[in-house]
Amino acid sequence: MIHIQGFSSPGNNMWIPGSIEHTIYHAxxxxxxxxxxxxxxxxKFTVECRKRILTNANAMNRSHAQFEVFARSRCNPRYWLRTRTGGFQLRSGVSPAAAIEDIQVNSSQYAFECATAMMxxxxxxxxxxIGPQMFDRLYTDLYLYSWEADPDLGLxxxxxxxxxPGDVVYFHNPxxxxxxxxxxxENAIxxxxxxxxxxxxxxxxAEEIVHILNQHRRRGSMxxxxxxxxxxRLDFVRIASSINGLSRSAVSKIPSPIVHHNQSSISYDMYKRKKLP
Structure with missing residues (x-):
């Protein structure tokens, strides 16, 4: 159910029936x-951003980026410093937007696990x-490791x-x-x-993913x-506000502790629990 300023949205005619945007709105x-x-x-921003998530998931699916655990992760050293824990730290003086785009442009140089892929x-x-200029202003110190996320994303x-469509979901293999x-x-879009x-x-x-995971259970598991x-989900409204300069500047962000757990394929919820004191 969609509400705009407390009232039900009549926006069904904003998009062409059968379009990706219309499908997202209808859902x-x-x-x-x-x-x-x-x-x-x-x-409109939310629907369009969800569409972009689908587009970029399709692009990663077609790319040459590989799945690897943290110990064997890889990145393009022109843009990223690979840390000893397997994370990717943005190099000093490098455009954050250019570094993020490079993961698609030079995908064969990258390997990471599925939570990092979602981020x-x-x-x-x-x-x-929001465009490269605004992105570079807001996300000045990018670090890619599991579900580590800039607070301006409002994850x-x-x-x-x-x-x-555009949600990140989790298939759990207990x-x-x-x-x-x-x-x-498995984290999945x-x-x-x-x-x-x-x-x-x-x-x-969904049933295919469940079947694949079930092939990797402990012997005798029922x-x-x-x-x-x-x-x-992203806080789409918060991100939209950044276009109008309403977001906090990078200087005022309060960094949260990073937990280098060395566990591939955990959910965002699992990562949040690891960050609790």
Whole structure:
């Protein structure tokens, strides 16, 4: 259900029926969940940004970037410094926008696990919405490691009754075989039409992802992998406000501690719990 300034949105005619934007809008408007927006412009920004997430997920699926655990991650040294924990730290003097774009342009030089892949897709999508100048101003000290996220993204994990295209979802494998820990789960972009993109496994239906994860359970396990009822989402309205210069400057950001957990394929919720004191 969509509300703009407290009233139900009549915006079904803003997009051509059958378009990606219309599909996203319809999924939001028919969802039992409530999506509230200060203005119609914020709604349009949200729908367009979700579309960009789908576009960038498709681009990563077609790219030569590989799945790897943190110990074997790779990046282009022209833009990134690979840390000893397997993260990618933006080089001094490098444009954050150029560095994020390079992951697609020179994809064969990159390898990372699936949580990092989700963050890359989200950063790419925000960049394509707000432009390189604003992106460089807001995201001056990029660090790619698992779910580590700049606070200006407003990332959150919400319990959801329905999945919207552009959501990041998590397939949990509670009895994963410890020696194949990357199969503890799969972060994936909801693409619509019951299709999901997971870095390393590509475009799959939900039942296919569950089947793949179930092949990597402990011997004798009777518990199946499953799609969790949470969605990790950007704060689209907050990001939209940055276009009008309403976002906090990079100087005023309060950094949160980074947890180098060395566990591939964890959910955003799992990462948040690791950051708790």
């Amino acid at each position: 939001m408007s028919t969802s039992p969940d409530h999506f509230s927006f200060p203005t119609e412009t914020d709604l 890359i897709i989200l950063y790419q999508s925000v960049l394509h919405m 959150s994990a919400d319990h959801t009754a329905s999945i919207i 009895d994963f075989y410890p020696k194949t820990s990357p199969w503890r789960g 909801a693409m619509g039409n019951s299709i999901f993109f997971g870095h390393g496994i590509g475009m799959r239906k 518990r199946s992998a499953y799609l969790m009822s949470t969605a990790t």
